[in-house]
Amino acid sequence: MCIKGLDVDSVISGYIYYEGYWERDMLQLMLKILQAYPNATLLDVGSNIGMFSVTAAAANYSVVAVDPFKTNLAYIRLSTVLHGSQDNVRYIPHTIRVIHIILEYLQGATPFVTADVARTKPSEEIGEGVESITFNELLDVVHTDTVIVKMDIQGAECKALIPFLQKKIKTKYIPYIIMEWQWITYNMMGLCPDIQPLIKAFLDNGYFPANVTTRHELDIETQKTWYDVLWVHQDAIH
Template sequence: MYKMFTKQNECRKMFYLPMIFLLILLLIVINRDFLLQLEPIKQAKNLQWYTTDKDLPKIYPHSCVRCNLALRSGKNLWWFVCVKKNLEYISAKILNEGIYDEFASRVLLDLLQIYPNATYLDIGSNLGPYVTMIASTGHRVYAVEPLAYNLAFISLSLKLRGTEENVTLIQKAVSDRRGELLYPWQDNPNNEGYTILVPEEEAFFKPKNEILDPVSSITFEDILDQIPTDDVILKIDAEGSECKVLTRYLHSTNKTKFIPYIFMEWCHLMRNLNGMCPEYDTFTQGFFDSGYTPFSLNYSNGHIHPTELDYNLVDVLWIHKKAKT
């Protein structure tokens, strides 16, 4: 009788153990999105997504250009930008002109002068022409860039000027969710700044030589949570991903940081480049609901009428109604 009872228990165990295993597996699958979110939260807490020199590849620049800008105060501001050997668009422009965009550079410096204690956040830094410039003023800078190769150029430029302590480098994609693997897609070798982040299912259908190593994503709010100052001045050039990066923040009623100015590329958004801004109207309305008004970079000319926010605009400067002037 005892042996029969023991055998029955063993049979039950053999039946229930696979069922328990399948149940656990089912719970993992159902909650995979939740589990994906837990990992980046842990990373943010431990600062594991901050990039250091040991994370960066070796680089061999074409040259490192000393950029100079005479300020209105009479002082001369100078910094370095190291450029690539292939002299793609951004590298060639810096090498030939001695500065990437003088007018935009002056606008950013003017804005930071109004907010001397603000942090400058640069999403989509590329070679860091603005990052290295603003670091030379002594401002705190956060440079977010998906390509470690580009961050290596920024790191070298900063070291040559001795301003590396002013900058936090972050090699991450910025999106509307945490922990997503996104693949940098470069289909134009003459303009490496035109790098679009695509999900794996889309990257699969692209030419292999145009797809780079995947990068995990964090959110805009993740970055803001790590910035110690209350005021942040934002420049974002994410090749159409701006909608994913900013929409939730713009519609939030509990903003933890004050961003008086948002300087961003606009031309890709209205045309819904690569399907990354399907809710363009919702995205744009978020700026107005949050108290922003659009201006051209030459903001002394007055604001841009909402009907003029189209794909003919290259850059837009959004100024908050409470921003100092």
Template sequence: MSSFKLTKYQINTTLLVFTFVFLGLNLITTERDIQGNYDFQIRIISPKKYLRAHKFVNIVKDDDLPIIQPYICIRALNKVLDPIKYLLCVKNVKEDIISKGLVEEGKFEEEIVSIVSDCVKIYPQATFIDIGANIGLMSMAALANNNKVIAIEPMINNIAYISASAKLNRKSHLIRYFNNAISNTRMRLYAWEEKQSKNGGGTIFLTKEELDAKTTSIVDTVEISSIILEDVLDQVDTEEAIIKIDVEGFECKVLYDYLASEEKKVYIPYIVMEWLLVLRNEGNNCPNLPLVIQAFYDSGYEPFDTFKRGPLSKDRVLKYWNNILWVHRTARKIPLSETPLDKFTIYFANNVTMVI
């Protein structure tokens, strides 16, 4: 009987092949990732256990997402207060203003990213709820601190970008995706956006009647289910949650019932929200603004500006602010200023400024 023996060369070659296979399966973040050529068909294991199934919340996993080709995946850098770094996949800079800011300057809404970063650091066990997550800029800031994240985003392509970034940061096990719109009622809604808009978060959701009444053409006829904040809080498995909300003027509808209720399901020490469209009562979605503001105060929240983090008087809240940070009086405090702003210049897109 002849015996089978491997030469030293064959043994070394076999070991080398196994080494390359092992490295290929385990190294996810590569130079190709950074250049936007990553094969996003590779699936990362989703969280093994969700809370009870919810008939309204559309929880999507990586396998449910469309395949996307990012313009580039870059390392975003936030320089305000405590610097944080993370990878973020962006869209074509000619078509998306958020991506343009990130590619050209390495940042977008830097002051909000800093607030989110500070909040999750003093509440490391809290769930970060990113309402209107877009491509996941704020979600990645929370994941950088290893907080659990719920990203709520009605546009499935945006969720695919968030998922891609979470994979590159190796944080997929910490984030869940809810493919829903959010309001104060559960209903079917339809996406509408101005044809030439480059605001990646500028899509609004209308009823069928409202959509039919629009005279301008639509970009996408996505049909989506809206949920309410209570549905989201049912899915939170931590005692605290931090909320960032940017839903194009629907903030009042989303938050009011929670604020007005005497018993809160989840303690929310910080809420950072877009404010300008709320003040304008955009789409008549916040006709009860005085009641909403009073509900914040009655629930124990105090308002701060997001630029210098100074306190806002009740009169100043009614001025044009781009964003407001609401801080619960019992919250552990992030760095805040005790000095109210005198005058401040807000810079918008297209070189528009406003002195307030």
């Protein structure tokens, strides 16, 4: 697993350097789910340097890694090349467009704004442009009918997932969605001012929330105490 210099990334890379992993419970959960769905694709949205993507690829599963920073995707590529699993991964260097006119926040809480907004900012505050894609558009480029989603986009999950959940005809079956939850409940950066539509959309589509460690169903009333959550479809293989 290739990591960044600790002077650059003391959090994720630093934890991997000292402990050998990142988010172990979620990582183990992902592998168990992929064992149940060996022909599915792992859609790693907000992949960063690829702890999940690299691990899944090493276990010979199909992966689509999505991150706006090409440097992060390059780390994933090098990690898989060194392991010989590079052919298992496709790379999407995009942000997830939550609505057609607004910004997106991904791993590291880096803000992305539209070109029109960028023109109003000082040049020193604006970096290289990045293409964006909606979650529904992203699903269209996945080759398999079944998709396992791991999503970490720093609170934007609320707006990113609702259009998929509210879509009447779905082209992909997603039995499991692994996601951070704390940033959503705290409305990080104002991206999810009302979480109830997201919860309702999950429930209306036959999903229930589960603990990422025990996989036991969670009580909706306790959702403000959740840190990470696994959304399980009622027809999913357990």
